[in-house]
Amino acid sequence: METLMVDRVHSSLRLFMHRNAVFLCERLCAQFPSETNVQLLATCYLHNNQPYAAYHILKGKKLPESRYLFAMSCFRMNLLHEAEDTLCPVNEPNIEVPNGATGHYLLGIIYRCTGRMSAAAEQFTQALTLDPLLWAAYEELCILGVAEDADECFSEATALRLQQEHTSTSALEKSNFANENRILTSSLPSSLGDIIPKQMKQLHANNTAEVPSYPHVRATALHVQNSTTSNVAQFDTPSPTATQTSSIVPPPLFRNAHAYQNTISGDAPAKPKANGSNQPLRRKYLDQARLKKVSGRLFNQSSDSMPRRSARLSRDMTINSNSNSNISQFGGNGTDHSSGKLRVNSSTPSKLCSTAVRSVQVMKGKPRATENFDEGSRYEVIDEMWTDNVPATSSSASTTEGRFFEQDKAERIMSQDSKVAIGIRELLGLLRTLGEGFRLSCLFKCQEALEVFRKLPESQFNTGWVLCQVGKAYFELVDYLEADHYFELAHLLSPCTLDGMDIYSTVLYHLNAEMRLSYLAQELISIDRLSPQAWCAVGNCFALRKDHETALKNFQRAVQLDSRFAYAHTLCGHEYSALEDYENSLKFYRCALQVDERHYNAWYGLGVVYLRQEKFEFAEHHFRRAFQINPRSSVLMCYLGMALHSLKRNEEALEMLEKAIATDKKNPLPKYQKALILSGLQKYAEALEELERLKEIAPHESSMYALMGKIYKQLNILDKAVFCFGIALDLKPPAADLAIIKSAMEKVHLPDELMDDDL
Numbered sequence: 001m002e003t004l005m006v007d008r009v010h011s012s013l014r015l016f017m018h019r020n021a022v023f024l025c026e027r028l029c030a031q032f033p034s035e036t037n038v039q040l041l042a043t044c045y046l047h048n049n050q051p052y053a054a055y056h057i058l059k060g061k062k063l064p065e066s067r068y069l070f071a072m073s074c075f076r077m078n079l080l081h082e083a084e085d086t087l088c089p090v091n092e093p094n095i096e097v098p099n100g101a102t103g104h105y106l107l108g109i110i111y112r113c114t115g116r117m118s119a120a121a122e123q124f125t126q127a128l129t130l131d132p133l134l135w136a137a138y139e140e141l142c143i144l145g146v147a148e149d150a151d152e153c154f155s156e157a158t159a160l161r162l163q164q165e166h167t168s169t170s171a172l173e174k175s176n177f178a179n180e181n182r183i184l185t186s187s188l189p190s191s192l193g194d195i196i197p198k199q200m201k202q203l204h205a206n207n208t209a210e211v212p213s214y215p216h217v218r219a220t221a222l223h224v225q226n227s228t229t230s231n232v233a234q235f236d237t238p239s240p241t242a243t244q245t246s247s248i249v250p251p252p253l254f255r256n257a258h259a260y261q262n263t264i265s266g267d268a269p270a271k272p273k274a275n276g277s278n279q280p281l282r283r284k285y286l287d288q289a290r291l292k293k294v295s296g297r298l299f300n301q302s303s304d305s306m307p308r309r310s311a312r313l314s315r316d317m318t319i320n321s322n323s324n325s326n327i328s329q330f331g332g333n334g335t336d337h338s339s340g341k342l343r344v345n346s347s348t349p350s351k352l353c354s355t356a357v358r359s360v361q362v363m364k365g366k367p368r369a370t371e372n373f374d375e376g377s378r379y380e381v382i383d384e385m386w387t388d389n390v391p392a393t394s395s396s397a398s399t400t401e402g403r404f405f406e407q408d409k410a411e412r413i414m415s416q417d418s419k420v421a422i423g424i425r426e427l428l429g430l431l432r433t434l435g436e437g438f439r440l441s442c443l444f445k446c447q448e449a450l451e452v453f454r455k456l457p458e459s460q461f462n463t464g465w466v467l468c469q470v471g472k473a474y475f476e477l478v479d480y481l482e483a484d485h486y487f488e489l490a491h492l493l494s495p496c497t498l499d500g501m502d503i504y505s506t507v508l509y510h511l512n513a514e515m516r517l518s519y520l521a522q523e524l525i526s527i528d529r530l531s532p533q534a535w536c537a538v539g540n541c542f543a544l545r546k547d548h549e550t551a552l553k554n555f556q557r558a559v560q561l562d563s564r565f566a567y568a569h570t571l572c573g574h575e576y577s578a579l580e581d582y583e584n585s586l587k588f589y590r591c592a593l594q595v596d597e598r599h600y601n602a603w604y605g606l607g608v609v610y611l612r613q614e615k616f617e618f619a620e621h622h623f624r625r626a627f628q629i630n631p632r633s634s635v636l637m638c639y640l641g642m643a644l645h646s647l648k649r650n651e652e653a654l655e656m657l658e659k660a661i662a663t664d665k666k667n668p669l670p671k672y673q674k675a676l677i678l679s680g681l682q683k684y685a686e687a688l689e690e691l692e693r694l695k696e697i698a699p700h701e702s703s704m705y706a707l708m709g710k711i712y713k714q715l716n717i718l719d720k721a722v723f724c725f726g727i728a729l730d731l732k733p734p735a736a737d738l739a740i741i742k743s744a745m746e747k748v749h750l751p752d753e754l755m756d757d758d759l
Helices: 002-014 018-031 035-047 051-058 064-076 080-087 100-113 117-130 135-144 156-186 196-205 217-227 229-234 253-265 281-298 309-316 323-342 368-386 395-442 446-453 464-476 480-493 501-510 514-527 532-544 548-561 566-578 582-595 600-612 616-629 634-646 650-663 668-680 684-697 702-714 718-730 735-746
Strands: none
Touching (some): 002 018, 002 035, 018 035, 035 051, 035 064, 064 080, 064 100, 080 100, 100 117, 117 135, 395 446, 446 464, 464 480, 464 501, 480 501, 501 532, 501 566, 532 548, 532 566, 566 582, 566 600, 600 616, 600 634, 634 650, 634 668, 650 668, 668 684, 668 702, 684 702, 702 735, 718 735
16 A cells, blocks of 8 residues: 555656655555655645744654755755755764755755855866766856856866766676576476477477577577578477476576577577586486487478477487488488588587577588487587586587677676767767856856857757847847847747746847837736846836836845745845935845845946045945956946046056946947046047047947047037037937037137136
């Protein structure tokens, strides 16, 4: 009853019938309250989203599996400290973490959630050491920014280790199978009256049937069926009675099949030399009977009239007087027939059978007595295949047989091992490429990451996860058009994949694609209303419409659904900053950093807030922290240069702005800021040159023309100054800048000391 109930519980879990699994497992634990069954019930509760129930029944359990399930229940309930104490008790420092690699991974997640990043990295590394194929652990190390190169993690040494583990596991399974087979063989009944006839009948009836563990027998049987049908019937013999075969031990079926195949094909190793005087009486009778069988075949007996082997044994036990006549017949005619049908190649082992069988070759021109002995020996060896209690007639032949058997067995094992080795190397090669691309992406080495992802085969590249990673890389490179292309392709290939759709909505926000952003938001909401990515898309849609309050509500909804979604916290901070509620803005940016310390967007947001509050030292600190995380962002370089300029560190500011321009030549902001600093340093010619280059990138930027007008005013080129101010007004600047530009244009003919220094 217990076994049946356990099986039905597992079946229900496999079929996602979680409620049914819970019900049956509760009955199981009531009837058989063992801790193993309690673990199964806790598993059912966790599958059914009832971690509190699993927590209740597992509290106080000490088995490793129970501890792991209890820690998982605590983690689901956000009881992180209790989960940590369960996995790694303080009062038992030497106790092992349960469940090996997965236990270390769970402990690493707990450490990361509690802000202990170095300890988390150690646990993830330990998990990856125990299980090199635990991708989630490597992914977490990449997110923490401490992952080693994928070439080292998924290296050739890892492949050899996995191959050795697989080989040892396979060897253990084969050993267990051999032991079971030996037990089954020794426990077979001593009489062949019921077993062997059925086996041989089944073998003759279906020549294409495959013998277990010996798939090459199928090919041999097909060959016999197509080319030697008449010969097969000549080897059929009737069954013996139980009393006649009571001393013969029945062999396993696969031995019968191989002996049968070798007899038909005649492809067997050389026969051994034997001493006829030492053979038992039963073998003498068998020799005479086999010669009679050959005689009957030479006299063209039909296959239908040929008796079965077992009946021939029974008959020949009482017929000894016919042997002399059989010998004469064989001597007169048997040479040609034996050379045509019974002669075998004694120099080559059988290629179609895994068990090497001793055989003989009847040589033309031998004396009759020798031929009798040889023919008897040929069939005698086959009888040894049927009986395990007859000793080998020659030690050298036994050695040859064992060598052939071991050689064929070794070849099969090597073939299987080579396939496993190839599979392991292919899998590690795929993980190596994916891992290296993801690692570089997390380090914001986006161009290198793109080059690695392009090495993937087409089937792997055109998947939702890879295309989203490519889209994120282009997003970090501020190439929004390419990012849009790959995100759109990912969404088409995998429309129900929500990971990365929050970044996709931000890409559409920067492209001002209001209609597409609105459609994406509605589509994500229809797929999963409880996903934070969907509500981030809705919030970006309202933010694009400048409805910051409604956008803020949607971003807060995303935070409510997943408090560990760092990007939702950051977007809330952006909206509070747009509403000039800097206190709440700082609060949400800090919450994002508590979730993910390497979320550079939050560091950038804090720097912007402090820059607006004119807390330039704080601004410079936070911009530099963001820059350390993402050292290839031209936006971060530009804002760090602005903070340095506000601190009167103009040389450092210009150096940082030069780096920003070199990193992204299409970004107009660092060019404008550089021209502004040069203007403040009264380097008007250099400033005008930079603004002319900026005009090629952003010809419709009103602030650029306003700055050019101010510089021309300083150079006393008034007509050009008026012209530039006029263009700036025509480009419809923001309301805050509109009044300043009008005032500067009206005072263009006044002395410099009467001009406002707002531009």
